[in-house]
Each structure stands twice: as C-alpha cells, then as structure tokens.
Amino acid sequence: MNTGKVTLVGAGPGDPEMLTLKALKAIHQATVLLVDDLVSDEVVAHAPKGARVVYVGKRGGCRSTPQAFIEKLMILAAREGENVVRLKGGDPFIFGRGGEELEHLRAAGIEVEVVNGITSGLAAVTSLGVPLTHREHAQGVIFLTGHAQKGAEPPDWKAIAAIARDARLTLVIYMGVSSAERIQRDLLSGLPAATPVAVVQKASLPQQRHAVTTLGELAATIARDGLASPSVIVVGDVVRGVAAAAAQGKLRAA
Numbered sequence: 001m002n003t004g005k006v007t008l009v010g011a012g013p014g015d016p017e018m019l020t021l022k023a024l025k026a027i028h029q030a031t032v033l034l035v036d037d038l039v040s041d042e043v044v045a046h047a048p049k050g051a052r053v054v055y056v057g058k059r060g061g062c063r064s065t066p067q068a069f070i071e072k073l074m075i076l077a078a079r080e081g082e083n084v085v086r087l088k089g090g091d092p093f094i095f096g097r098g099g100e101e102l103e104h105l106r107a108a109g110i111e112v113e114v115v116n117g118i119t120s121g122l123a124a125v126t127s128l129g130v131p132l133t134h135r136e137h138a139q140g141v142i143f144l145t146g147h148a149q150k151g152a153e154p155p156d157w158k159a160i161a162a163i164a165r166d167a168r169l170t171l172v173i174y175m176g177v178s179s180a181e182r183i184q185r186d187l188l189s190g191l192p193a194a195t196p197v198a199v200v201q202k203a204s205l206p207q208q209r210h211a212v213t214t215l216g217e218l219a220a221t222i223a224r225d226g227l228a229s230p231s232v233i234v235v236g237d238v239v240r241g242v243a244a245a246a247a248q249g250k251l252r253a254a
C-alpha cells in the first residue's frame with residue numbers, strides 16, 4: 001500500500017537559523033532525505049538518527065545525480081512507504097527544479113507537499129542592509145537565471161534591461177557570474193553604465209563576500225575580486241543604499 005509521501009523542502013540560503021519551523025518539522029519527520037549541494041551541513045544535521053541521507057549534488061567531487069534518477073528514487077521510496085524529504089537550497093520553486101519534480105511526482109500518483117524556503121536572492125540583498133523593493137527606487141523585482149538550459153535560448157537581456165528601466169525594477173540574477181560579460185554587455189543596451197550592482201557570494205554563510213560596483217564594471221569586478229558560484233547579482237537603484245548601511249556598520253565584513 002502506498003502510504004509514503006514526498007515533501008519538497010526549501011532549506012534557505014545556508015544559515016541554519018533561516019530554516020522555517022515548517023521545514024524543520026518536515027526534516028524531523030523524514031525517514032529518507034535527498035539533499036542538494038547548496039544545503040548546509042548544519043541543516044542536514046537536523047535529520048533524525050536512523051534516517052537515510054542521500055546526497056544528490058556535486059558534493060565530494062562527484063558529478064551531480066541525473067534529475068530523472070532523483071525523481072525515480074523519490075517515487076520508489078514513497079511507494080515503499082517512506083516519508084521522503086527532498087531538501088533544496090533556498091526555495092524549491094525558485095530555479096530549483098521544484099516545479100518539474102512536483103509534476104513528475106503527481107503524475108506518478110505520489111502525495112506531495114511543498115515547504116517554502118528563503119530564496120538566496122532575497123537573503124543576499126537583506127544581508128547588505130537594503131530591500132529588493134522601495135517606493136522611491138524600485139516598484140518591483142524580477143528573479144532571473146543567467147544560465148539557460150542546454151539548447152534553450154538565453155534570457156533576452158536587452159528586453160529585460162528596457163523593462164527594468166521603464167518600470168523601475170530590481171533585477172536579481174541567479175547563476176550569472178560565469179556569463180557576467182554577456183549579461184553586462186546586453187543589459188547596457190537599456191540601462192546606464194552607472195547603474196548600481198551588487199554581487200553577493202555565499203549569502204548568509206560565515207564565508208559570505210560581496211562587491212558593490214556598477215553595471216559598466218560588473219565583469220571586471222567579478223574577475224578582480226574572484227567572485228564565484230554560488231553568487232547572485234543584484235542590479236538596480238536599491239543597491240545605492242548599501243553604502244549607507246555600511247556607514248552604519250550594519251554589514252558583514254566583505
């Protein structure tokens with residue numbers, strides 16, 4: 001009899017204190033945990049003794065587990081009556097393939113629940129002491145990926161620049177550091193070179209680093225400061241407030 005279920009749980013950006021109570025409850029009740037790469041060890045440490053923990057990211061130098069295999073594992077375990085927790089960095093529904101997993105699990109007739117997590121883009125700007133939206137500087141926010149799926153078209157950065165300028169939106173770009181040169185070039189078609197930009201690596205973790213720069217200097221800053229994945233790039237006027245927050249001593253050391 002199928003009595004198992006799968007819960008897609010957002011583990012937040014890394015700081016274990018940013019886990020929600022609902023996520024913690026789901027982890028405590030898990031009998032099997034499938035853990036992504038960006039989930040911190042302190043979060044996994046909440047798994048009950050005796051629960052089976054399977055790392056499906058690139059941890060330990062292994063190539064990441066194929067998505068189809070992860071989905072198969074979840075379905076098999078749930079059919080065996082396990083209480084499966086799929087632990088994902090940030091929020092499962094922001095560039096986390098949570099949507100695909102949900103569809104496949106539902107198609108297989110598995111009971112599935114989703115527990116939101118704090119997405120890294122939000123944690124990144126908050127850690128700099130500035131908001132994503134502000135009545136005077138940004139009327140909204142767009143979450144984007146800088147990394148297109150194999151064979152798919154990359155985001156239309158020129159159209160995005162135009163809408164960000166006209167509608168006064170903050171851009172939060174995930175997985176963008178390795179394509180920063182192209183992103184910079186295309187965004188410059190619609191946004192001024194002086195547009196403020198922040199790059200935040202390992203947001204919320206003790207190893208967090210960041211740089212505040214301009215769109216015209218984005219790629220050069222990333223190369224100079226050696227900023228790497230996992231990082232988010234935040235583009236927009238809200239970033240101007242970082243200097244003010246730093247002056248009040250509210251920032252972690254960069």
Ligand SMILES: C[S@@+](CC[C@H](N)C(=O)[O-])C[C@H]1O[C@@H](n2cnc3c(N)ncnc32)[C@H](O)[C@@H]1O
Binds near residue numbers: 202
């Ligand atoms: C596959 S996406 C997953 C995003 C995740 N679902 C979320 O909501 O944050 C991985 C990307 O998220 C961003 N990311 C995840 N954790 C991060 C962190 N602690 N600091 C900065 N960026 C992070 C990076 O852009 C990284 O390449």
